[in-house]
Amino acid sequence: MEMNNPNYPPTIEFTVDPEHAGVRTIGCFTFFISAVATFAILNTIIPNGGLIIVGASLAIAVGLTFLSDNLTKRYWPSNRFLQIADDVITLIRKDIVEGKVDASQNVNLLMWHFQASRHPRVPKGWYVVANALEQDGDYVITYSIVSPDDFENLPLSRLSTEYVRKKNKSDDDSRDLRKAGNIRRIEQAEFHRGELGAEMTLEDYQEYLDYLVDTYTTWMPKDK
Numbered sequence: 001m002e003m004n005n006p007n008y009p010p011t012i013e014f015t016v017d018p019e020h021a022g023v024r025t026i027g028c029f030t031f032f033i034s035a036v037a038t039f040a041i042l043n044t045i046i047p048n049g050g051l052i053i054v055g056a057s058l059a060i061a062v063g064l065t066f067l068s069d070n071l072t073k074r075y076w077p078s079n080r081f082l083q084i085a086d087d088v089i090t091l092i093r094k095d096i097v098e099g100k101v102d103a104s105q106n107v108n109l110l111m112w113h114f115q116a117s118r119h120p121r122v123p124k125g126w127y128v129v130a131n132a133l134e135q136d137g138d139y140v141i142t143y144s145i146v147s148p149d150d151f152e153n154l155p156l157s158r159l160s161t162e163y164v165r166k167k168n169k170s171d172d173d174s175r176d177l178r179k180a181g182n183i184r185r186i187e188q189a190e191f192h193r194g195e196l197g198a199e200m201t202l203e204d205y206q207e208y209l210d211y212l213v214d215t216y217t218t219w220m221p222k223d224k
Contacts, residue, residue, distance in 0.1 A: 035061035
């Protein structure tokens with residue numbers, strides 16, 4: 001196995017969870033305060049403006065919230081990191097290890113995706129794409145939110161299983177033992193993703209997968 005690929009630095013670190021709780025909290029406050037303040041100001045300038053003032057206030061509040069989100073993400077990063085050092089892949093919150101695998105040993109890889117739920121921040125039809133590194137019951141799980149076109153260009157996208165929740169599964173899936181076993185593993189990994197999964201930007205997620213493919217050739221499949 002080729003370790004510490006010379007094309008990469010000996011230690012790689014990604015800041016994860018770009019939209020952490022602090023960003024969301026400030027975004028909510030920004031939207032509420034700016035909407036109320038803008039409405040009050042416009043109502044003073046244009047009395048009896050009615051729906052025009054309401055629409056303008058909401059539009060300005062959305063714009064200010066978008067600006068606030070970008071500035072907060074830039075100057076207030078989360079306290080979680082994905083670190084790769086000495087062939088150990090670790091998910092860290094402050095000084096607490098939340099997941100760790102020894103990449104010099106065998107690691108089980110799971111990859112799956114599903115259509116993201118409707119959300120103001122997520123365009124319709126986009127995917128949540130995720131992967132889990134599992135070793136002796138420990139997980140390091142990362143994910144990103146991507147467009148269908150970006151999904152096709154991700155490393156190993158052909159190996160990603162479409163995750164379908166139980167109520168939508170067909171009877172054929174349960175009769176295929178191999179497929180059913182894979183589904184159970186993905187369900188378990190998806191549960192862990194909800195608990196301790198690390199969200200990454202598309203660029204970081206792609207760089208992370210590229211690194212795994214290039215460096216850990218024993219347990220990582222080839223991209224092509």
